[in-house]
Amino acid sequence: MGSLISVVIPLYDKERHIARAIDSVLAQGHRDFELIVVDDGSRDGGAAVVQAYADPRVRLERQPNGGVSVARNRGVALSRAPLIAFLDADDAWEPDFLQNVAALAERHPGAVAVAMNYEIVAPSGARSLGVDPARAPSQLLDPLAYFRIGKHGSPVFSSSVAVRRDALLAAGGFPEGVRLGEDIDTWLRLLFQGPIVFDARPGGMYFNDATNRALNTHAPPARYVFFDTIDRWLAQHPGRADERREAEEFKNFFRLLHAHHQIRWGDAAVGRQLLRETRTETFRREKLRLSVLSLVPRACYVALSRLKHAVRS
Template identity: 45%
Template sequence: MRFSVVIPLYNKARFVQSGVQSVLAQTLPPHEVIVIDDGSTDGGADALAHVTDPRVRIVRQDNAGVSATRNRGIAMATGDWVAFLDADDAYHPEFLAALARAHAACPEADVLATRHRTVYEPTGLPLEPWAVPEPFCEVELVEDLRLRWMKNTPLCSSSVAVRKARLMQMTTWFVEGESYGEDLDMWFRLGDQAPVAVVNGCYATVRASVPGSLSSFGCRQVPPPFVLRMREQALDGTIPSRYHDSALWFVAQYHITLAREALAAGDRKRALQRLIEARYCSWSVRWQLTALMALFMPGSWAAKWQSWRVRSADSFAQEPV
């Protein structure tokens, strides 16, 4: 298997060397590593000036956003599979080998992925290889990615690879001009077309709390464009009918999350508005519990509840360094 690894780089000079080295250290060597410097102002590409490995290609461009940057990497890739790695993240040495195992177990899958862990390490120091617990390393074939996502997060942008032939059949890759949720939009659209094979072991590391990180965001007041599109596409038949219910359910659950975040911020009116938008699942325990919180729970209690819930949901993936 020939993996092309695409690394979008924007103002991550102190991290990108560690990320690139984690790709070059793979036990299953990558076919190529494409680093696209999206108009960095911190000399990001210069941090790789000493890298002489011929598999590493460094491209500079004017700032165009993460979606356009990933799309350019896809267009340049010459491998059979295109993997992605954010510049401040890293692969376990066995990451690509784990994807190869997933392909062997589920050859019909056009998306291969592993679970990931989250660390709090903002200095850019190389991450030492971490132990992967063997009991969690079975390969899972995911037929409905949205339904699976609501159980727990099975993959992220730094733990996934897509068959190049499948990408070439798509009319739209990452939606350009969007920088939050553009990756989820891509994975769900791919999941609508073909199964996803996930290795249930953490073979990628995501750095949290890095300034400017693609995965960091504050309290959201409105759903991102991909959620609004998902609802429209479920209703107009763009999304295959077998995924209609799970798509609308995912959208409703997203609105419930926004309602809880609004409560944590002390905005009951906005929380109730979001619950109305989530009325598709108003019979669910999660919706009804959130409604009770919005109507009766003091704001400070709601904030503590939301903080505890997020920590509990992420406990599998998070690991302090």
Template identity: 40%
Template structure:
């Protein structure tokens, strides 16, 4: 049995998928399996994978259903007690798996390992959040309400799929990634928001991966959203799954996620959905409503300029 199963969701990444896979097969840890799930690619991505001669690589095909479904399908084929999910346009440094497996072996109570990531020239636009949580490697318990919504947001952002290793039992207990409605935004935070409260996480600020934003279809350049993320939509239901001592803190995280999503909905012109989400999470305040209306009017103004 392999020590770890690496799942790579793949959709039209013919230019980067070989780089991603090579970063896995050149790891210091070699007792691995690599499950690439082709999510209905229309380019030659699958052919690139098939051309790579390594018997640890398994290619699974499915009709296009979104990244959450692709990752979950990959996990269903996985045999190892540990899972990691590398995006097809990201890249691991050679010591990522060694660092993560060592941390989890030394701390069996940890449900997951998360490290920092290197964004290169985009570092001023996308900040590595793990270094904001702890300056040195540390095993930290699930956050309490007193940690505050900003710390929880950093923790949620720090659990980036490409830079995290999770125990099989924790992944299954959370139900995996959100995979309904071909979700393209927040399918990962639905999972990691639950993992954060299942037990301690080992945080490693060392930047063991390259996060290639320039190759990402879902990077910060996409601003138009027409719905909230699953963590915000299903936050109350997920809260009921939590141990009683974690429910209040989880609500703070879901509330912060909903607040950010409401901002995005207003920016995208969905003002009614914005107001409904704020009402759902008890976030209706006069100053917030004024800010939302300003965002909405700015959106309308930009549309008018685009049409003229």
């Protein structure tokens, strides 16, 4: 297919990784694209790495630091194509990603976005799928399907998704000033407009060796902005018991994440209180595990968490 696709990469202090991301775009089988890299006030040499590319399709835009949503929205405003693919500066694409999302977007003209599965790449090089295809085969996502899948692994990932420009603008773009969960909030607002295509084949790669990840530099909040987005949609659609139940379990995943952070790095008593307030069937065992671990000395908890991570890697 030869239709133009806009590619937007927000860049902030990713000098070590940005070339990997750009190279994966330039290696695409679909050649008709524009690549807009928005440097969000980086303090390192990442912008110089971008400027070194002679390919006329690569374009660098600079702005004062405003956050990843401001950078993505700037890229959207500068884009020329009706389909916009996003890639984080420390991730990469499979060579057929743009070809696949272009074909899927043409096949499903009523879909607001196309999302492909992704691989999580450990520092050792080991790979695992972000979404288990046995649990989530290729499908058109509606809110119920998204919540059911998302409580085990988000089916829409910011480095393996392409969005229809008009739908994204109608949804209000990315929420500015939000440090964590801004991408999930955006995918949900899009999803509440129309279906999202999910393809279980991997299209993107999330690298665990990346530095300056938002999840590593900011504590998870007690309440994400997308909780309010979900609650507003449910209030507008009364009587959807299945969606309400699955949405609560989806939110419970993030509540337990916050409890884990409090137990490990913050106030264990706050973590235990959050666990007591969380009503869950899906994460019953994880809630019990965290409750027990919250009672052991913090040094032991940290050591056990590191051991679990090492075994998984």
